[in-house]
Amino acid sequence: MSATILAWSLVLAQMMLAAAMACAAIRLVRGPRAQDRILGLDTLYVNAMLLLLTFGIRTGSTLYFEMALAIALLGFVATVALSKFLMRGEVIE
Amino acid sequence: MTRWFPFPLLSFALFGAWLLLNESLSPGHVILATILAVGGALALTALEPPGLRLRRPRAIAELAALVLVDIVRSNIAVGRIILGPRRREEISGFLVVPLDMRAPYGLATLATILTATPGTLWVRFDPESGLLTLHILDLIDETAWIAIIKGRYERRLMEIFE
Amino acid sequence: MTGAADLPAWAALLTALLVLLGAGLALVGSIGLLRLEDFYQRVHAPTLGATLGAGSILIGSMVFFSVLQSRPVLHEILVGVFLTVTTPVTLILLVKATHHRDLDAEQPATKTEAGDDRPAG
Incomplete structure (x- = not known):
């Protein structure tokens, strides 16, 4: 019984996270300004990482954890680089 | 050693x-x-970072518990604002807080705390005048926010880091 | 679902609750990203998913694997620490960049216009 509840709530959680990723993707596409897109990308990364963690729980495999860590790292570096570019591109021309 | x-x-x-x-x-x-x-x-x-001495482990534990409670509370508050009806009047805005703290690690910790709690956002800090600019999502009472930041966080951080 | 069937009921329910809570918070944050009106308001929204949302999914995952493998599985703490350290850095940098751009947009009378004026005068 409790295993069924867990299975269904994991599916529901994954659907919610997918919807969250869709929201972030819409913000990424729609903009309107560059910083909105970067913010959308950052949120997309965080949500993707959470989705991977739920995949890990669902399959009972810790392999997804490594992927989540890698995504978190990539997301951080990407957002910092983009923000830095935004600042430099405007301030120094 | x-x-x-x-x-x-x-x-x-x-x-x-x-x-x-x-x-x-x-x-x-x-x-x-x-x-x-x-x-x-x-x-x-090789990078020669400024020295860090942590004092008063009790103050650290107290601050950590406080921040945890605040994160939960502000998550609920911001969630309400997001899901609530569209707000007519503009109530989010910038807030300037004069800080007395100069310890670099204390400021870094304050920045982390304020950014990690939804609803407050660290915009810039001018080390010469000690003025901190924040963006607050729910800026109804400016003096209350200043009291929270100075009394709740800054006082404890100064205890720990200075 | 490998092995979830032999999980005790309390662990399964606790994991389900924490994961649902985390996913819900992430979803609310992302909806806020869509719904709020200007950029500075929108920056507040994703923090929901990145702090409490991520925290509760990570704790759920820790509970699940610790009970499943009957030994403490704590490496999720690393993701949590990493997220709490990096989220403020990225957000502060992004807001700082935006603030610079806004200040530039407010006072456009700098380089380009001065350069344009010189040949005319």
């Missing part, structure tokens, strides 16, 4: 992170973690 561990906190964190990442306490991993801890700390000496 200080020769091999110039930054004991950092060494400890690296040691712990390695063992957690590998999920093992086998002698081989303990040796690797020790090498990483010593090497990482020695590498950091």
